[in-house]
Amino acid sequence: MTRTSPVSARPRRTVRRVLALATALTLTSLSACSAGSLGSSDDSGDGVEITWLTGTDETAQATAQAIVDAFEAANPDITVKLDGKPAGAEGDNLVKTRLSTGSMPDVFDYNSGSLFQQIAPEKNLADLSGDDAVARVDDAYAPQVSVGDQIYGVPYGTAFAGGIMYNRKVFEELGLEIPTTWAEFETVADAIKAAGKVPVIQTYGETWSSQLFVLADFHNISAVEPNWAQEYTANQAKYASDPAALAGFEHLQEVWDKGWANSDFASAKVPDGMRLLASGEGAMYPILSGNITTLAAAAPDAVPDIGFFALPGTDASTNGLTAWFPNGVYIPATTEGDQLEASKKLLGFIASPEGCEAQASASPPTGPYMVEGCELPADVPQVTTDVAAYFDADKQSPALEFLSPVKGPNLEQLCVEVGSGITSAADAAKLYDQDVEKQAQQLGLEGW
Amino acid sequence: MRDVSATISTPPRTERAGAGGRGGRERRRRSPYPNWFFLPAAIIYGVLFLAPTLLSFYFSLTRWTIFDSEFIGLDNFAQFFSEPALTKGFVNTFIYAVVTSGAKVVLGMALGLLLTSQIVGRGYLRSVVFFPVLVSTVGVGITFQVLMHPSKGAINSALAVFGIDGPGWLTDPALALFSVALVDIWKGVGLATVIYMAGIVSIPNEYREAAKVDGAGPWSTFRNIILPLSWPATSTVVTLSLIGGLRSFDLIWAMTKGGPGFTSDVIASVIYKQYQAGFYGLSTAGNVILFIAVTAIVIPLTRFMAKKEVDV
Numbered sequence: 222m223t224r225t226s227p228v229s230a231r232p233r234r235t236v237r238r239v240l241a242l243a244t245a246l247t248l249t250s251l252s253a254c255s256a257g258s259l260g261s262s263d264d265s266g267d268g269v270e271i272t273w274l275t276g277t278d279e280t281a282q283a284t285a286q287a288i289v290d291a292f293e294a295a296n297p298d299i300t301v302k303l304d305g306k307p308a309g310a311e312g313d314n315l316v317k318t319r320l321s322t323g324s325m326p327d328v329f330d331y332n333s334g335s336l337f338q339q340i341a342p343e344k345n346l347a348d349l350s351g352d353d354a355v356a357r358v359d360d361a362y363a364p365q366v367s368v369g370d371q372i373y374g375v376p377y378g379t380a381f382a383g384g385i386m387y388n389r390k391v392f393e394e395l396g397l398e399i400p401t402t403w404a405e406f407e408t409v410a411d412a413i414k415a416a417g418k419v420p421v422i423q424t425y426g427e428t429w430s431s432q433l434f435v436l437a438d439f440h441n442i443s444a445v446e447p448n449w450a451q452e453y454t455a456n457q458a459k460y461a462s463d464p465a466a467l468a469g470f471e472h473l474q475e476v477w478d479k480g481w482a483n484s485d486f487a488s489a490k491v492p493d494g495m496r497l498l499a500s501g502e503g504a505m506y507p508i509l510s511g512n513i514t515t516l517a518a519a520a521p522d523a524v525p526d527i528g529f530f531a532l533p534g535t536d537a538s539t540n541g542l543t544a545w546f547p548n549g550v551y552i553p554a555t556t557e558g559d560q561l562e563a564s565k566k567l568l569g570f571i572a573s574p575e576g577c578e579a580q581a582s583a584s585p586p587t588g589p590y591m592v593e594g595c596e597l598p599a600d601v602p603q604v605t606t607d608v609a610a611y612f613d614a615d616k617q618s619p620a621l622e623f624l625s626p627v628k629g630p631n632l633e634q635l636c637v638e639v640g641s642g643i644t645s646a647a648d649a650a651k652l653y654d655q656d657v658e659k660q661a662q663q664l665g666l667e668g669w
Numbered sequence: 670m671r672d673v674s675a676t677i678s679t680p681p682r683t684e685r686a687g688a689g690g691r692g693g694r695e696r697r698r699r700s701p702y703p704n705w706f707f708l709p710a711a712i713i714y715g716v717l718f719l720a721p722t723l724l725s726f727y728f729s730l731t732r733w734t735i736f737d738s739e740f741i742g743l744d745n746f747a748q749f750f751s752e753p754a755l756t757k758g759f760v761n762t763f764i765y766a767v768v769t770s771g772a773k774v775v776l777g778m779a780l781g782l783l784l785t786s787q788i789v790g791r792g793y794l795r796s797v798v799f800f801p802v803l804v805s806t807v808g809v810g811i812t813f814q815v816l817m818h819p820s821k822g823a824i825n826s827a828l829a830v831f832g833i834d835g836p837g838w839l840t841d842p843a844l845a846l847f848s849v850a851l852v853d854i855w856k857g858v859g860l861a862t863v864i865y866m867a868g869i870v871s872i873p874n875e876y877r878e879a880a881k882v883d884g885a886g887p888w889s890t891f892r893n894i895i896l897p898l899s900w901p902a903t904s905t906v907v908t909l910s911l912i913g914g915l916r917s918f919d920l921i922w923a924m925t926k927g928g929p930g931f932t933s934d935v936i937a938s939v940i941y942k943q944y945q946a947g948f949y950g951l952s953t954a955g956n957v958i959l960f961i962a963v964t965a966i967v968i969p970l971t972r973f974m975a976k977k978e979v980d981v
Contacts, residue, residue, distance in 0.1 A: 425840075487819070637930045643932065660948075
């Protein structure tokens with residue numbers, strides 16, 4: 222025992238040293254490998270390869286792929302690779318992290334409006350002002366991807382609106398006109414109720430759908446007070462104390478007080494609401510126009526019967542639509558040289574009639590493309606046509622979330638409480654103002 | 670060798686007898702392990718449990734993001750208690766915990782008695798009672814959400830056969846919390862039953878025989894023998910289900926998400942929502958409140974129940 226121990230100790234030590242060396246080697250070779258793969262886009266022969274970071278989900282990938290296929294056919298010397306990012310808050314974090322560490326791929330798509338402002342565009346993104354890529358971007362959309370005079374992106378997808386889907390057959394049958402003021406809306410709803418149908422469909426089984434009366438009423442607020450969004454962001458305007466802003470909550474309470482909603486409102490989900498609307502048992506459904514896809518899936522035969530109108534406010538002359546704008550496609554400031562040129566070409570292609578066509582082939586439009594020269598296909602649903610008509614007449618304005626970063630997380634629960642008669646409109650508006658305060662403080666906004 | 674086996678086999682007995690503390694101290698002195706044996710566990714415990722717990726006390730006093738934090742004193746706590754939605758969650762938590770643990774004690778005891786008696790198919794019935802415990806909570810929640818649907822659910826359809834117009838179990842603001850509590854009881858009563866069965870079976874038969882000789886009927890046997898002697902089981906069930914009820918989240922989230930509105934929110938779901946909304950400081954404060962509330966209730970309760978325990 223005593224004689225063997227010094228002998229056996231040495232090999233053991235060498236073994237340990239070899240192991241340590243091996244570990245060190247694996248580590249270095251790993252890091253070398255990742256550094257190599259980052260630079261690999263440069264050495265792809267004669268053509269240019271760019272990478273586009275888009276959503277990981279199936280529709281996002283399919284839509285992007287359709288564009289890439291059409292783009293590569295038109296530009297054979299450019300290859301576009303797709304990369305995926307998760308949706309929601311996780312994707313937000315990824316985009317912010319990649320931008321701040323300079324590791325963003327050549328092209329990426331992201332929200333427009335106030336979320337776009339939060340990624341510090343003047344620091345992180347390539348300025349496209351005056352470039353051919355943004356030549357066809359619609360004037361209504363440009364402010365959503367601009368800081369001051371600098372424009373940074375092109376629209377990706379179609380705009381949609383918040384308002385009311387209605388059954389045109391029921392309206393025709395009862396001889397009703399589209400209401401342009403809330404007073405008219407009340408008359409219409411009472412007439413529908415008198416006919417034994419459900420005037421206003423509510424679906425709190427999916428709580429987000431309860432917010433439409435408040436969120437889609439924003440056009441009516443800004444029609445009365447054009448600077449409301451700025452004052453709201455600066456902690457000067459409040460939902461509870463401003464009659465124009467409170468109206469949305471009050472309308473929702475009226476739905477409860479007058480018993481306009483369907484009896485299963487508390488548990489119904491959006492597809493249930495769509496079926497109710499399609500069957501003609503229900504006449505009006507406050508929802509997003511983008512949910513036309515839900516309607517098409519739940520009741521495909523009824524799509525031509527369903528139209529869309531804006532939530533009415535106090536004044537018929539300012540009647541208009543609250544619009545949600547499509548995401549933008551951007552180029553980070555880190556993209557340079559050939560990649561930058563190729564990326565600009567891709568953006569120019571996305572914001573062109575060919576690009577719109579490619580998008581339409583992958584997913585049907587739910588509203589207008591915000592690109593000049595892009596026509597909606599002839600066979601789009603009635604809802605899309607109705608929404609596009611508001612845009613053509615320029616009777617639309619952006620939703621609050623495009624103008625202000627302040628949005629409380631509890632709005633949907635509060636709206637459910639108002640719509641279910643648990644809380645009054647005034648109380649809910651007050652609670653929402655408190656909710657919003659937390660959000661503004663967390664964002665570190667001035668004046669809160 | 671003998672020493673090791675002794676330490677392994679003693680805990681269940683010494684723990685109870687060790688209330689005086691003498692046994693514990695003696696054991697520590699004669700521990701067969703060197704101190705560094707405990708180091709890995711201590712490091713893991715310190716890094717993963719102790720440090721975050723202590724840090725959370727600090728971060729509950731700040732408004733923080735991943736990158737920085739701003740010290741704001743007790744503002745988060747003030748905010749937590751100033752919002753009706755949050756206080757509602759607090760109240761609901763206690764209602765939920767008391768209702769579920771109370772029902773589990775009563776039903777668990779009843780089922781425990783039934784399943785320790787001589788009935789047909791006892792083994793089968795025992796496993797049937799225990800089965801819900803094994804099913805995933807979220808799965809149970811989603812299933813019951815479907816069963817409790819006001820118009821299409823199986824429960825209301827069954828009631829309709831008898832001409833009863835069933836309520837909106839999960840959509841009626843006055844009922845939602847109790848409906849979830851009901852499912853929680855259904856799911857958790859199996860565990861309570863098993864604990865009671867163990868407690869009842871461990872009561873030596875001599876007591877019952879002696880009582881019978883003294884002319885005690887079934888009620889008085891239960892009242893004077895089984896109830897006091899199964900006290901350890903009761904205290905275990907109460908403690909476990911009360912803690913479980915206070916911090917319950919998964920079932921409520923799967924069934925109502927705290928809705929309709931905020932009517933079935935509990936502390937845990939409120940905390941989750943604050944975190945989801947990015948109010949990290951506020952949700953940390955909520956967690957500290959939950960921690961304090963659970964400690965403040967459970968420690969005195971266990972003390973009280975340990976005192977009432979009778980040695981068999």
